[in-house]
Amino acid sequence: MSQELHRTDLAQVFSHQEILLTGANGFLGKVLLGLLLDRFPELKHLHILLRAGRSLPAEQRFQRETLTSPALAQVIERITQTRGSGFVRERITVWPGDIRQPHCGLSPAALDHLSGRLGAIINCAGLVEFFPPLDLAFASNVDGVENTAVLAERLGSKLLHVSTCYVCGAADGLIEETEPVLGYYPHRQGPEDKSFNCHDELAYCRERIGRVSGSARQIENAQTASRAALGGLRAVAAGERLRSREISQRLIALGRQRAEHWGWVNTYTYSKSLGEQVIASRPGLDYAIVRPAIVESALRFPFPGWIEGGRTAAPLVLIALGGLRDWPVRRDIPLEVVPVDLVAAAILVVAALLLEGRNQPVYQLGSADVNPLELEPLVRLLHAESRRRMRNQESEGNGRRKVSFAFLERLLGAGPAGRRRPRFLSAEQARARRVRLQQRIGRAETLINRTSKVLERAGLPGRQRLSAWSTTLRTLGLRSGFHEQTLDQYLPFVLHNRYIFESEHIREAYSLISEKDRLLLPWDPERIDWEDYWINHQIKGIETWVQPEAVKEWNFRI
Numbered sequence: 001m002s003q004e005l006h007r008t009d010l011a012q013v014f015s016h017q018e019i020l021l022t023g024a025n026g027f028l029g030k031v032l033l034g035l036l037l038d039r040f041p042e043l044k045h046l047h048i049l050l051r052a053g054r055s056l057p058a059e060q061r062f063q064r065e066t067l068t069s070p071a072l073a074q075v076i077e078r079i080t081q082t083r084g085s086g087f088v089r090e091r092i093t094v095w096p097g098d099i100r101q102p103h104c105g106l107s108p109a110a111l112d113h114l115s116g117r118l119g120a121i122i123n124c125a126g127l128v129e130f131f132p133p134l135d136l137a138f139a140s141n142v143d144g145v146e147n148t149a150v151l152a153e154r155l156g157s158k159l160l161h162v163s164t165c166y167v168c169g170a171a172d173g174l175i176e177e178t179e180p181v182l183g184y185y186p187h188r189q190g191p192e193d194k195s196f197n198c199h200d201e202l203a204y205c206r207e208r209i210g211r212v213s214g215s216a217r218q219i220e221n222a223q224t225a226s227r228a229a230l231g232g233l234r235a236v237a238a239g240e241r242l243r244s245r246e247i248s249q250r251l252i253a254l255g256r257q258r259a260e261h262w263g264w265v266n267t268y269t270y271s272k273s274l275g276e277q278v279i280a281s282r283p284g285l286d287y288a289i290v291r292p293a294i295v296e297s298a299l300r301f302p303f304p305g306w307i308e309g310g311r312t313a314a315p316l317v318l319i320a321l322g323g324l325r326d327w328p329v330r331r332d333i334p335l336e337v338v339p340v341d342l343v344a345a346a347i348l349v350v351a352a353l354l355l356e357g358r359n360q361p362v363y364q365l366g367s368a369d370v371n372p373l374e375l376e377p378l379v380r381l382l383h384a385e386s387r388r389r390m391r392n393q394e395s396e397g398n399g400r401r402k403v404s405f406a407f408l409e410r411l412l413g414a415g416p417a418g419r420r421r422p423r424f425l426s427a428e429q430a431r432a433r434r435v436r437l438q439q440r441i442g443r444a445e446t447l448i449n450r451t452s453k454v455l456e457r458a459g460l461p462g463r464q465r466l467s468a469w470s471t472t473l474r475t476l477g478l479r480s481g482f483h484e485q486t487l488d489q490y491l492p493f494v495l496h497n498r499y500i501f502e503s504e505h506i507r508e509a510y511s512l513i514s515e516k517d518r519l520l521l522p523w524d525p526e527r528i529d530w531e532d533y534w535i536n537h538q539i540k541g542i543e544t545w546v547q548p549e550a551v552k553e554w555n556f557r558i
C-alpha cells in the first residue's frame with residue numbers, strides 16, 4: 001500500500017515556532033524578513049538581533065532604517081492595513097546585539113526571556129568583503145558564527161546558517177553539496193587527506209594576528225612617541241591613523257596568504273568555510289547550512305529589480321554599459337547568479353524543514369545546474385545593451401562627449417567598443433593591453449608637458465588647451481586603473497574557475513512542502529529568461545537602486 005508523503009505546511013510551522021533572525025538589515029535579510037511577514041503573517045513571533053547604529057538604539061534603527069527600506073515599506077503598509085497598526089509591535093521584538101560578542105551580545109534578561117522559546121535562529125549576518133583584515137573577517141564570519149551556535153545551544157534552538165557556495169574555493173566543474181564540511185579545504189587530495197583542521201588553523205591565525213597587531217603596535221608606538229615629542233597632538237593623531245592603517249594592511253595580507261595557501265580565492269570565502277566548519281564540529285547542534293551563489297536583483301519580490309548596495313555584479317554591469325571592449329573572461333563559464341527573492345524563499349523552506357527535523361545539512365542555491373547563462377552570451381547581451389543606449393542618447397542629442405575626450409580616447413585606443421565586437425581575452429592579454437594603454441597615456445602626458453613648456457618659453461598661446469588635454473589623459477588613466485581593479489576582483493569567478501553548483505537538495509526540499517507553499521515561495525531558477533532578467537531586472541535595478549557613490553566604494557560580495 002503506498003503511503004502518502006507528508007508535506008510540511010509552512011504556515012503551520014511558523015505559527016507554532018518562534019524564530020530569531022540576524023542580519024535583518026542587510027540586502028538578503030530585508031527580503032527574507034519581508035517575505036516572511038508577507039507570506040506568513042500568522043507567524044508566532046519573530047525576534048530580530050540588530051546592532052545599534054552610531055546614534056540610534058537598535059529598536060529605532062529597525063523602525064527607521066529597516067522597516068522604511070523600499071524592500072519592506074510596501075509590505076509593512078499592506079500588513080498594517082490588513083492586520084492593524086499594532087501588528088509589527090506585537091509580532092516582532094528587536095534585541096540589541098552583535099554576533100561578535102559572547103551570546104551575540106544579548107543581555108542576561110534577554111537570554112532568560114529567549115531560553116526555551118526559539119525553534120530556530122536564522123543567521124544571515126556576515127561580513128561580505130573579499131579582502132578584509134583577517135581579524136575582522138574572523139570576528140563576523142567565524143567567531144560570530146561560533147557565538148551564534150553557542151547561543152542556539154544555550155537557548156535550546158536549532159541553527160540555520162547562511163554561507164556561500166564559493167566556500168568550495170578554486171575548482172572546475174560541478175561542485176557537489178554532499179562533500180563533508182569538516183576538514184574541507186580546496187586543495188584537498190581526497191577523503192584520506194586530513195591536513196586541514198579548522199581549530200588548528202584558527203589557533204595558528206589567532207597567534208599570527210596577535211603577533212602582527214603586537215609588533216606593529218610596538219614599532220608604531222615608538223614612532224608615535226617620537227612624533228609626539230616633535231610635533232604635539234596633531235602628529236600623535238596622524239601617527240595613530242598610520243598605525244591602524246599599517247596593522248590593517250598586514251592583516252589583509254595575512255588573510256590573503258592563508259586563503260591562497262589552502263586554495264580559497266579570497267579571505268571572505270576562506271572565513272566563511274571556517275565558519276561552516278566551526279558549526280559542523282559541534283556534535284550537539286542541530287543545524288542546516290544554506291549556501292547561495294551570487295545573490296542579485298529580485299525577480300518578483302518585493303518588486304522586480306530590487307537590489308541594494310553597490311557590490312555584487314553592479315560594478316561589472318556599469319563598466320559594461322560604459323562600453324568596455326576587452327573582457328578577460330572564459331566564454332564557457334556560467335555566472336552563477338540567483339535572484340535575492342528566490343534565495344530568501346529557499347531559506348524559509350529550509351527553515352521550516354529544519355524546524356520539523358526533515359532537513360539536509362547543506363543546501364546549495366545555484367542556477368547553472370538547471371539553467372546556465374554563460375559569459376559569452378552575457379557579455380554580448382551587455383554589449384548590445386550598451387550600444388542601444390548610446391544610439392538612443394545620440395538620437396536624443398545628449399550622447400555627445402567632449403570632442404577632445406573622444407579624440408584622445410580614439411587616439412589611444414581607449415574608447416568604448418561602440419560598433420566593434422567585444423574581445424574575449426586571457427588575463428595576460430588583458431594585462432598586456434592595459435600596460436600598453438598606460439604607457440601610451442604616460443607618453444602622451446610627457447609630450448603635452450614638454451610642448452606646454454616650449455609654448456611658455458616662446459610666449460605662444462595654446463597652453464590652456466594642452467592643460468585640458470592633460471586633465472583628460474589623467475581621467476583616462478584613472479578610468480583604466482579603475483576597470484583593471486574591478487575586473488581583477490572578478491577573475492576567480494569569470495576566468496580562473498568554472499563553477500556549477502549542484503542544487504539538488506533544495507529541489508528535494510520543495511518536493512517535501514505543499515503545492516500552496518511552492519506557489520507562495522517559488523524556487524524556479526530553471527524558468528528564468530536570463531535575457532529578460534538581465535535587461536529588465538538587473539540593469540534597471542542597478543541603475544535605479546545602486547547609488548553611484550556606493551559603487552565607488554564597493555566591496556565585492558559572493
Ligand SMILES: NC(=O)c1ccc[n+]([C@@H]2O[C@H](COP(=O)([O-])OP(=O)(O)OC[C@H]3O[C@@H](n4cnc5c(N)ncnc54)[C@H](OP(=O)(O)O)[C@@H]3O)[C@@H](O)[C@H]2O)c1
Binds near residue numbers: 125294295312
Ligand atoms: N550578497 C551575496 O551575493 C551573497 C552571496 C552568498 C552568500 N551571502 C551571505 O548572505 C548573508 C547576507 O549577505 P548580504 O548580501 O545581505 O550582506 P549585507 O547586505 O552586507 O548584510 C549583512 C548583514 O549582516 C549584519 N552584520 C554583520 N556583522 C554583524 C555583527 N557583528 N552583528 C550583527 N549583525 C552583523 C549587518 O548588520 P549592520 O546593518 O549592523 O551592518 C547586515 O545587516 C551573508 O552571510 C553573506 O555571506 C551573500
